[in-house]
Amino acid sequence: MEKIVSRHFGQPDSHHLENYLKDNGYEAARRAITQMTPAAVIDEVKKSNLRGLGGAGFPTGTKWSFIPAANPKPKYLVINGDEGEPGTFKDKYIFEQDPHALLEGIIITCFAIGSHKAYIYIRGEYTKSLERVQAAVDEAYKGKYLGKGIMGSGFDIDVVVHPGAGAYICGEETALLESLEGKKGFPRLKPPFPAVVGLFNCPTVINNVETIACVPPIINKGAEWFAKLGSEKNGGNRLFCVSGHVARPGVYELPNGTTLRELIYDHAGGIPNGRKLKAVIPGGISAPILTPDQIDVKMDFDSLKAIGSMAGSGGIIVMDDTTDMVWAAMVAARFFAHESCGQCSPCREGSGWVYRQVKKVYLGHARPHDLNNLPGIVNNIGGNTICAFGDAVSMSVGSYVSKFRSEFEAKLQPAHVA
Amino acid sequence: MFSAEYKQELDKITNKYEQKRAALLPLLHCVQEKEGLVTPETEKDLADYLGIPVVHVHEVVSFYHLFHQKKLGKCHFSVCQTTACALRGAEDIIGHIEQRLSIKPGETTPDGKFTLNVVECLGACEIAPVMQYNDREYRGLLDKKKIDELIEKNK
Numbered sequence: 001m002e003k004i005v006s007r008h009f010g011q012p013d014s015h016h017l018e019n020y021l022k023d024n025g026y027e028a029a030r031r032a033i034t035q036m037t038p039a040a041v042i043d044e045v046k047k048s049n050l051r052g053l054g055g056a057g058f059p060t061g062t063k064w065s066f067i068p069a070a071n072p073k074p075k076y077l078v079i080n081g082d083e084g085e086p087g088t089f090k091d092k093y094i095f096e097q098d099p100h101a102l103l104e105g106i107i108i109t110c111f112a113i114g115s116h117k118a119y120i121y122i123r124g125e126y127t128k129s130l131e132r133v134q135a136a137v138d139e140a141y142k143g144k145y146l147g148k149g150i151m152g153s154g155f156d157i158d159v160v161v162h163p164g165a166g167a168y169i170c171g172e173e174t175a176l177l178e179s180l181e182g183k184k185g186f187p188r189l190k191p192p193f194p195a196v197v198g199l200f201n202c203p204t205v206i207n208n209v210e211t212i213a214c215v216p217p218i219i220n221k222g223a224e225w226f227a228k229l230g231s232e233k234n235g236g237n238r239l240f241c242v243s244g245h246v247a248r249p250g251v252y253e254l255p256n257g258t259t260l261r262e263l264i265y266d267h268a269g270g271i272p273n274g275r276k277l278k279a280v281i282p283g284g285i286s287a288p289i290l291t292p293d294q295i296d297v298k299m300d301f302d303s304l305k306a307i308g309s310m311a312g313s314g315g316i317i318v319m320d321d322t323t324d325m326v327w328a329a330m331v332a333a334r335f336f337a338h339e340s341c342g343q344c345s346p347c348r349e350g351s352g353w354v355y356r357q358v359k360k361v362y363l364g365h366a367r368p369h370d371l372n373n374l375p376g377i378v379n380n381i382g383g384n385t386i387c388a389f390g391d392a393v394s395m396s397v398g399s400y401v402s403k404f405r406s407e408f409e410a411k412l413q414p415a416h417v418a
Numbered sequence: 419m420f421s422a423e424y425k426q427e428l429d430k431i432t433n434k435y436e437q438k439r440a441a442l443l444p445l446l447h448c449v450q451e452k453e454g455l456v457t458p459e460t461e462k463d464l465a466d467y468l469g470i471p472v473v474h475v476h477e478v479v480s481f482y483h484l485f486h487q488k489k490l491g492k493c494h495f496s497v498c499q500t501t502a503c504a505l506r507g508a509e510d511i512i513g514h515i516e517q518r519l520s521i522k523p524g525e526t527t528p529d530g531k532f533t534l535n536v537v538e539c540l541g542a543c544e545i546a547p548v549m550q551y552n553d554r555e556y557r558g559l560l561d562k563k564k565i566d567e568l569i570e571k572n573k
Contacts, residue, residue, distance in 0.1 A: 182442030
């Protein structure tokens with residue numbers, strides 16, 4: 001299988017400009033800027049069926065077309081590299097091993113949306129990524145791939161690398177904008193959407209790192225080629241991150257139509273120590289958990305949605321049959337309680353409440369009414385908050401309770417007898 | 419107040435942004451790198467430098483967990499406790515550090531040598547269980563032996 005986004009991973013010094021140039025580097029950007037119109041670039045990306053690989057799966061070309069061309073304000077491209085969804089670590093590989101692929105994608109995207117400034121927001125913990133990307137930006141300025149009149153054209157573009165500071169919520173795109181403006185990461189009410197009122201109140205496109213790294217190959221090889229690699233409405237390959245109880249945890253680039261079974265057993269080496277699969281999170285901790293009878297699902301956005309979960313960020317966490325599912329639910333609930341930004345009461349109070357209730361069950365202190373109350377608490381968070389974090393608490397923790405209820409029941413104290 | 423030389427360094431960061439305040443996170447990283455923490459005095463200096471109320475600096479410092487308001491130990495462990503690491507034994511690693519150093523998460527040893535923090539997903543689940551060491555490099559595939567070596571080296 002032909003690798004696209006991961007084609008340079010593992011090669012020595014793949015992060016340096018001279019090596020990127022050896023593999024036709026920046027030729028897609030040159031072609032887009034000198035031979036195509038912005039509308040033609042957007043059209044090509046639309047036809048490729050590229051979808052947002054940060055988790056939402058929104059069609060990328062369509063997102064770009066929402067930028068109002070007539071708006072006289074400056075337009076911005078913001079790259080969301082706040083990779084924090086538990087189970088996800090793919091963007092780090094792009095930052096560290098192929099930063100110029102990201103920069104080339106940024107140039108093409110900025111050209112398409114009429115932007116002359118891009119910000120790359122990288123989570124603060126990724127110190128190596130921050131250094132690598134900054135070094136690549138410096139190299140690109142020196143080689144006139146960034147700056148004024150790049151590659152002899154009349155197109156200007158500046159790129160700023162911006163460090164986050166350790167807040168999961170900043171992966172939410174409007175929280176990220178707040179953070180980029182120097183504020184707490186509180187998500188914004190939508191509408192207005194960032195395409196109209198985004199960074200510094202200007203039209204803004206926010207895209208994931210992997211999504212943008214797909215853009216140069218699409219321009220080089222054509223939308224049809226890219227669309228064919230994927231499933232029906234889901235072009236290209238995807239970087240899947242596999243972790244937990246597997247023999248070979250890591251990043252695997254595979255077509256979107258790959259099944260979860262193939263990913264776990266063929267690529268990640270299966271479950272070690274002769275144990276059996278018990279449960280698997282298919283798309284980062286926010287995605288509802290799946291049971292072994294569901295793993296023949298294809299890993300594209302639409303197929304996972306159809307079985308009540310989500311493809312999310314491509315983070316697959318595998319649990320073997322030694323896993324206590326009440327404990328696993330508690331670990332997930334603790335994460336949400338810790339990372340709730342505190343802006344909306346249902347989430348701020350609810351995520352902590354859910355954690356305390358699940359912990360109570362885990363410690364064997366709960367009675368039947370505690371468990372019976374849990375779905376109600378969980379379901380009153382989702383849908384009642386500004387951003388999707390509240391929905392994630394409901395979907396994630398709720399799925400452990402509904403799918404493994406007998407394990408929760410087994411830990412209960414008897415009901416009080418009147 | 420910042421010295422002229424210090425201010426020049428901050429200006430280099432601020433100049434990249436359309437709005438001065440947008441530089442707050444990188445500015446805080448910069449001062450913390452030099453001073454090891456963000457003190458109320460630094461918050462005031464940065465607020466004056468950016469021309470914003472000090473509360474806007476403080477609410478940012480207290481919101482993001484990579485900014486430290488307390489002095490940390492010389493050696494600082496941030497151990498991940500989220501699902502992928504938890505499945506691969508993070509609780510044992512945290513318990514082992516607690517026992518070796520006689521401190522709880524969030525605490526520093528009385529001699530100021532070690533701080534233990536427990537954090538949520540670091541984005542390195544492929545090398546779980548993992549920690550970030552001194553706010554910089556990651557140490558993965560942790561076991562008790564690796565922890566013991568790190569502790570011995572920094573004693």
